[in-house]
Amino acid sequence: MTTTVRVLKYELHNVVRSRAVLVYTLFLFLLTDVLFRFGGEGARVVLSLLNVVLLFVPLVSVVFGTMYVYSAREFTELLLAQPVGRRSLFAGLYLGLALPLAGAFLLGVGLPFAIHAKAEAALWGPLSMLFAGGLLLTFVFTAVAMLLAILFDDRAKGLGGAILIWLGCAVLYDGVILLLITMFREYPLERPVLALTLLNPIDLGRVLLLLQFDTAALMGYTGAVFEKFFGTSLGRVTVLLALAVQATVPLLLASRVFRRKDF
Amino acid sequence: MSRLASLPAAATLLGAAVLACAAPGPVPIVLGERDCDHCHMTIADPRFAAELVTRTGKVYLFDDAGCLATFAVNGTVPPEQVQSAWVNDFRHPGTLIPAQDAAFLRTDAVRSPMASNLVAVPRSAGDSLRAALGGTLLDWAQVLADARAPA
Amino acid sequence: MTLRAPARLLGGLLLAAPAALPAQALVVVDPAGPVRTVTEALARVAPGGRINVRAGNYSEPVIRVAVPVTIVGDSGAVFVGGDHEIFVVTADDVTFRGLTLRHVEPSYVEDRAAILFDSVANCVVEDSRLEGTFFGIYLSRSRGCRISRNVVQGTSTAEMSAGNAIHLFHSRDVTVDGNRVTGHRDGIYLEFAEDARVIGNLSTGNLRYGLHFMFSHRCEYRDNRFVNNGAGVAVMYTRSMLMQGNTFADNWGAASYGLLLKEIRDSRILGNSFRENTVGMYLEGSARNEVTGNTFEANGWAVRVLADAEGNRFARNVFLRNSFDVSTNSRSNVSTFRGNYWDHYEGYDLDHDGFGDVPFHPVRLFSLLVAQHEPSLILLRSFFVDLLDAAERVMPVLTPETLRDDRPLMRVPA
Numbered sequence: 001m002t003t004t005v006r007v008l009k010y011e012l013h014n015v016v017r018s019r020a021v022l023v024y025t026l027f028l029f030l031l032t033d034v035l036f037r038f039g040g041e042g043a044r045v046v047l048s049l050l051n052v053v054l055l056f057v058p059l060v061s062v063v064f065g066t067m068y069v070y071s072a073r074e075f076t077e078l079l080l081a082q083p084v085g086r087r088s089l090f091a092g093l094y095l096g097l098a099l100p101l102a103g104a105f106l107l108g109v110g111l112p113f114a115i116h117a118k119a120e121a122a123l124w125g126p127l128s129m130l131f132a133g134g135l136l137l138t139f140v141f142t143a144v145a146m147l148l149a150i151l152f153d154d155r156a157k158g159l160g161g162a163i164l165i166w167l168g169c170a171v172l173y174d175g176v177i178l179l180l181i182t183m184f185r186e187y188p189l190e191r192p193v194l195a196l197t198l199l200n201p202i203d204l205g206r207v208l209l210l211l212q213f214d215t216a217a218l219m220g221y222t223g224a225v226f227e228k229f230f231g232t233s234l235g236r237v238t239v240l241l242a243l244a245v246q247a248t249v250p251l252l253l254a255s256r257v258f259r260r261k262d263f
Numbered sequence: 264m265s266r267l268a269s270l271p272a273a274a275t276l277l278g279a280a281v282l283a284c285a286a287p288g289p290v291p292i293v294l295g296e297r298d299c300d301h302c303h304m305t306i307a308d309p310r311f312a313a314e315l316v317t318r319t320g321k322v323y324l325f326d327d328a329g330c331l332a333t334f335a336v337n338g339t340v341p342p343e344q345v346q347s348a349w350v351n352d353f354r355h356p357g358t359l360i361p362a363q364d365a366a367f368l369r370t371d372a373v374r375s376p377m378a379s380n381l382v383a384v385p386r387s388a389g390d391s392l393r394a395a396l397g398g399t400l401l402d403w404a405q406v407l408a409d410a411r412a413p414a
Numbered sequence: 415m416t417l418r419a420p421a422r423l424l425g426g427l428l429l430a431a432p433a434a435l436p437a438q439a440l441v442v443v444d445p446a447g448p449v450r451t452v453t454e455a456l457a458r459v460a461p462g463g464r465i466n467v468r469a470g471n472y473s474e475p476v477i478r479v480a481v482p483v484t485i486v487g488d489s490g491a492v493f494v495g496g497d498h499e500i501f502v503v504t505a506d507d508v509t510f511r512g513l514t515l516r517h518v519e520p521s522y523v524e525d526r527a528a529i530l531f532d533s534v535a536n537c538v539v540e541d542s543r544l545e546g547t548f549f550g551i552y553l554s555r556s557r558g559c560r561i562s563r564n565v566v567q568g569t570s571t572a573e574m575s576a577g578n579a580i581h582l583f584h585s586r587d588v589t590v591d592g593n594r595v596t597g598h599r600d601g602i603y604l605e606f607a608e609d610a611r612v613i614g615n616l617s618t619g620n621l622r623y624g625l626h627f628m629f630s631h632r633c634e635y636r637d638n639r640f641v642n643n644g645a646g647v648a649v650m651y652t653r654s655m656l657m658q659g660n661t662f663a664d665n666w667g668a669a670s671y672g673l674l675l676k677e678i679r680d681s682r683i684l685g686n687s688f689r690e691n692t693v694g695m696y697l698e699g700s701a702r703n704e705v706t707g708n709t710f711e712a713n714g715w716a717v718r719v720l721a722d723a724e725g726n727r728f729a730r731n732v733f734l735r736n737s738f739d740v741s742t743n744s745r746s747n748v749s750t751f752r753g754n755y756w757d758h759y760e761g762y763d764l765d766h767d768g769f770g771d772v773p774f775h776p777v778r779l780f781s782l783l784v785a786q787h788e789p790s791l792i793l794l795r796s797f798f799v800d801l802l803d804a805a806e807r808v809m810p811v812l813t814p815e816t817l818r819d820d821r822p823l824m825r826v827p828a
Binding site for chain 2: 186187188221224
Binding site: 050051054055170171172173174175177178181182185189190193194197203206207210215217218219220221222223224226 | 666667668669670692714715737783784787788789790791792793794795796797798799800801
């Protein structure tokens, strides 16, 4: 455990100092701030941030994460030469990557809200969903980054994989859904589509966030089916479970590979 | 990578799941929440609401048995794709009965949402309903025939 | 002068011994008076006379009004129904004013109303209150009537069958103005009604429609407000309508819209305001309608026009902050949009004639997809869909090429 903390400390130090995280924080801050100055009230800013959070956060998490794990390769190998448990080293590496990125997101988006937004009760739902979504996406995609960087020794392959996975989740997946919807038009699709949405963290984040707004009505009967599902305790448990699976499966895989890997 | 690779597999699975778990059947109707799939009016009167279920498990809702009949004959869903048709028991709104087993009374005593003025009851109750309200008793085949060739 | 005192004396005698005496021009109904029920008063009143109802609760069997009469309630005059109508009117020239009518139980078989006019002319209901009545005011086969400034308040819930607040059936030349109707199935329903005027009413919180026309030709409705109903207004199977200056707002829900037009011909929709509805205006099977000078603001879908709608003309309308401006279900289109203001328009006006120099295509690919495959709604605001929309805008292959505004306004028209 102490090893984890020590590695984590070192990593934190390292990552936080890295210019990329600073730029990331600043970018989020400026964007949110500008949205407030032009868009006005809180709920609309949250809605405008939707696509940023859904696209940008996973992209940065997975690409920066992969790059970072590669650059920490020598340091990792150095530590592995010491009597250090691989499990704790892995935990330290992951947390040292995910926590600064999560912090950057919280700070970059949170500060403008603290400065500009009025404390309205109506804002809490969408806002907490925005933060929960952003944080979970950070943890899911840094886990994926870890897996990729450990799986492939070739950096180009790892980076390519990172971008491919991002592209798949953010763009292609929805294309596949659309294709299925047109292919199986004769079937009642509300529930299968719901199930498909649960499998992709970006889609899940998008739908959960949209349901927080009255634009949910635009989703018609399909949206109503979703609202009902997420309103039940079974629905909530399923969502939490889905997110947990999406974060832990790549992480467990990565940890497994890491422990057996011959560096 | 693995996630991407598993996409087609997931899709196939999903398709299979849809086919398998679709035990097609009618659904409960919540008033004021859905549009009639034929006339697009909001369904707000449980006495006249009706449903059509396809073999693939898709459910169409209607605010009037007349809309159901017109929809059933206009070919949007080919007849061989129809699994079942359901109407509300006029005396017990909320209780669905198969259209085939229903007696339909066309009567001026009651105004249905799309003015078909058709009310449905289980076949055994048809005569007593006609005695109470007056009008013409029809069976489902006759209702469909009327919809095919409107008077 | 000398005659007056004996006349009054005579009047008193009449009240004491009602039978076989001449009808009176004025009868007073009072819980403590000699005449305690309206039924009794109707037996005494002269045709064209007046019944004055003092404050108090009246619970009578169905009151049948078969003579021309004016029934006026003092404030606090309350009629309580039950499992039957309160008034059934079969005579011409009957007026109700200032009454309060309460509690008519729902029925699955009959359209039970607080006041039913059956085959009459020139009836009036004004300044009255109806509370918790299944149907409120019901005109059947009547003409030349006026329903003004009433409050009709129902208690509809999704679980129970509800009636309509004001219902016109096979009636002609009726004016419905200044009423407030709420909590019913439809606020105001006209079925086979012709030449009706519906003006300045407020219709809110009804389960189905604020206002509903079926097979009702040559009617007009102006300056009404339809707020927060299941859906705003449905106009179906009707021609030659005028819809002007109305507000359709907050009809927000999965299956909700401000105005539904089905099989409407040769009608004019002028200067209305559609605000925050899931769908502002929905047109199906409608032809040759003129849609001019309306404002569509902050709706989900401002206008949904199905391909079977023909020759409708949209001009000088203002589209602001709608998620989707125009949606349709096919690549073919026969409606024209010309000279509207679109806040999504990104063109320019080099010759400064007030019109954009490049056409505006208000249909987005996504709205077309949704119209054809409803479950694709789940991709709302998805990045993939945004990409598709952008690609389609550059090179339209699926959205209707003819559905475009060649002369988009650069400014909101005054």
